[in-house]
Amino acid sequence: MTTILQENAPRRGSRTLAIFKALLSDPIGCTALVILTLVLALAIFAPIIAQFDPLVQNRRAILQPPSLVHWFGTDDIGRDVFSRVLYGTQISLLVGLMVVIITMVIGGLIGMISGYFGGWVDMIIQRIVEALDTLPSLVLSLFIAAMLGPSVRNVIIAVTLAQIPRFVRVVRSETMKIRGHDFISASRVIGASPLRIMLTHGVPNLMPTMLVLGSLAFGIAIMTEAALSFLGVGTPPPNPSLGTMLSQGTRFIGQAPWLIVFPGLMLTISVLALNLIGDALRDVLDPRNR
Amino acid sequence: MIVFAIRRAVLGVLVLVAVALMVFVAIRLIPGDIVNQQLAEAGAVTPELLQEKRAAMGLDKPIAEQFLVWAGGIVSGDLGHSLWTGRPVSAQIGAALLPTLQLSIMAIALGALFGIGAGVLAALWRGTAGDMVLRMLSTVFLAIPQLWLGLLTLTGLALIGYYIPLPYRSFATDPWANFQQVIFPALALSLGVAAALSRLTRSAMLEVTGADFIRAARARGVSSSGLYLGHALKNALIPVITLLGTQFGNLLSGTVIIERIFNVPGLGNLLFEAVAYRDYTVIQAAVLTYGLITIIVNLMVDLSYGLVDPRIREARS
Numbered sequence: 325m326t327t328i329l330q331e332n333a334p335r336r337g338s339r340t341l342a343i344f345k346a347l348l349s350d351p352i353g354c355t356a357l358v359i360l361t362l363v364l365a366l367a368i369f370a371p372i373i374a375q376f377d378p379l380v381q382n383r384r385a386i387l388q389p390p391s392l393v394h395w396f397g398t399d400d401i402g403r404d405v406f407s408r409v410l411y412g413t414q415i416s417l418l419v420g421l422m423v424v425i426i427t428m429v430i431g432g433l434i435g436m437i438s439g440y441f442g443g444w445v446d447m448i449i450q451r452i453v454e455a456l457d458t459l460p461s462l463v464l465s466l467f468i469a470a471m472l473g474p475s476v477r478n479v480i481i482a483v484t485l486a487q488i489p490r491f492v493r494v495v496r497s498e499t500m501k502i503r504g505h506d507f508i509s510a511s512r513v514i515g516a517s518p519l520r521i522m523l524t525h526g527v528p529n530l531m532p533t534m535l536v537l538g539s540l541a542f543g544i545a546i547m548t549e550a551a552l553s554f555l556g557v558g559t560p561p562p563n564p565s566l567g568t569m570l571s572q573g574t575r576f577i578g579q580a581p582w583l584i585v586f587p588g589l590m591l592t593i594s595v596l597a598l599n600l601i602g603d604a605l606r607d608v609l610d611p612r613n614r
Numbered sequence: 615m616i617v618f619a620i621r622r623a624v625l626g627v628l629v630l631v632a633v634a635l636m637v638f639v640a641i642r643l644i645p646g647d648i649v650n651q652q653l654a655e656a657g658a659v660t661p662e663l664l665q666e667k668r669a670a671m672g673l674d675k676p677i678a679e680q681f682l683v684w685a686g687g688i689v690s691g692d693l694g695h696s697l698w699t700g701r702p703v704s705a706q707i708g709a710a711l712l713p714t715l716q717l718s719i720m721a722i723a724l725g726a727l728f729g730i731g732a733g734v735l736a737a738l739w740r741g742t743a744g745d746m747v748l749r750m751l752s753t754v755f756l757a758i759p760q761l762w763l764g765l766l767t768l769t770g771l772a773l774i775g776y777y778i779p780l781p782y783r784s785f786a787t788d789p790w791a792n793f794q795q796v797i798f799p800a801l802a803l804s805l806g807v808a809a810a811l812s813r814l815t816r817s818a819m820l821e822v823t824g825a826d827f828i829r830a831a832r833a834r835g836v837s838s839s840g841l842y843l844g845h846a847l848k849n850a851l852i853p854v855i856t857l858l859g860t861q862f863g864n865l866l867s868g869t870v871i872i873e874r875i876f877n878v879p880g881l882g883n884l885l886f887e888a889v890a891y892r893d894y895t896v897i898q899a900a901v902l903t904y905g906l907i908t909i910i911v912n913l914m915v916d917l918s919y920g921l922v923d924p925r926i927r928e929a930r931s
Contacts, residue, residue, distance in 0.1 A: 451632060
């Protein structure tokens with residue numbers, strides 16, 4: 325994974341740009357980026373696009389199937405499903421983005437420390453990671469979210485904690501690989517501090533791995549947020565969360581399938597786009613996979 | 615091999631103790647315990663009453679002492695009593711374990727069948743339309759949340775006028791009803807596993823079929839199907855087994871959701887209810903049981919390498 329980067333390594337900005345360009349030249353990666361941009365646009369411009377307030381009830385339009393007025397139909401208290409899906413996506417993406425950023429920073433840092441120093445530091449970190457990783461991720465998230473109480477912030481904490489072990493493990497092993505290179509020994513010889521080595525050599529070299537992991541974790545985070553909200557320990561109502569919408573839809577399962585179909589479809593499209601970007605990034609960054 | 619197995623098992627127990635400690639401490643660090651909630655529901659909260667209740671439940675003792683009492687109980691097979699209903703926790707866990715195990719074993723078996731099958735076919739049909747379709751399907755099923763897949767299954771069944779019989783019956787009491795109750799959630803769970811497995815099986819098969827020993831076997835006149843199943847698949851299976859192990863963890867996460875959707879009274883449902891009522895003893899026991907299942911599965915995966923690959927068996931003994 326590091327070979328391609330060392331060839332054209334000199335400036336960091338140009339490398340990010342190169343990754344982006346390579347991603348655009350990959351047909352699947354490009355399509356996925358377009359889809360994700362569309363989903364993002366729908367979420368960001370929800371207040372402009374949505375014709376109805378997602379929270380306003382309309383007793384005269386209860387459980388209406390999709391129509392020209394209500395594109396995705398209405399729910400059991402007459403709220404417009406299309407508007408709710410848009411705002412729900414907003415929350416999903418917000419949670420996903422926060423989880424990915426926090427996981428990258430904390431998981432990346434812990435992984436680098438664990439891989440760079442080795443020894444007993446590594447030993448202790450790995451045991452904690454192992455213990456966290458022993459629980460199925462949703463069980464861990466459910467447990468934490470339930471203990472902390474339902475709020476967007478707590479959902480972010482719960483999902484992040486379940487994501488960190490994987491980041492730590494991968495970043496650790498990549499760090500151990502990088503640590504063996506001569507340029508690291510060279511920096512150490514000229515007296516660079518561990519922190520400096522990690523920031524100037526570790527972070528840029530780990531970035532490709534982190535990007536791939538990050539885009540996959542983004543998808544998982546969105547799914548977990550929906551699952552937690554479905555179970556009633558996620559984003560608290562009346563916020564329109566996709567998971568909460570699905571949970572409300574279960575009461576009208578054969579009667580109003582649009583309550584299930586559209587929120588789930590939005591969820592799946594977002595995850596699909598993120599997964600495809602992750603795959604494309606992996607192909608672009610690792611020439612062996614081609 | 616036996617030494618290896620014992621060493622892994624001991625490590626597993628140590629990890630389990632760490633998990634238990636983590637869960638135990640986490641629960642007690644969070645404000646708002648069950649006593650508060652019970653009394654709030656009764657409508658009368660006085661400090662004296664709180665104190666009295668806590669003392670009765672042993673919640674006023676230092677955390678370390680509480681943990682030792684609890685851990686000692688586990689070793690002797692006593693998981694304590696539900697703080698809410700007073701029923702013994704071990705009985706509740708025992709009753710919930712069976713549906714979850716049945717569901718997850720069926721799902722992993724179906725997933726392995728579909729996934730490995732699709733992977734082998736895709737490798738055989740490499741570059742054709744069939745390969746494309748299978749790969750697209752696996753990409754899509756990897757992205758569909760189990761939550762939605764489960765709900766779509768229920769919606770589909772409702773639309774064709776089929777309703778899964780309720781309430782839940784165990785396989786022993788009513789095999790046919792049980793089968794109808796378990797097959798759909800198992801199918802919904804299996805597709806994600808199948809998608810992940812088929813991708814890996816395909817690439818592992820393609821890698822293996824390029825190897826020298828396959829060409830040698832072909833030169834010896836081994837038939838095409840014998841070649842694929844006997845030689846290539848067996849060698850492609852090692853990474854697949856590893857993935858099967860990690861997929862089991864995802865699958866367990868999925869059961870929590872799927873059990874809620876399909877009303878299966880398993881561990882996930884138990885945990886969910888315990889969480890809603892802050893029933894510490896049940897939460898602890900349920901979470902620990904999930905940990906135990908994962909550790910046992912990981913152990914089995916480790917041991918199975920030896921069965922598939924004689925070199926690993928040699929290296930370990």
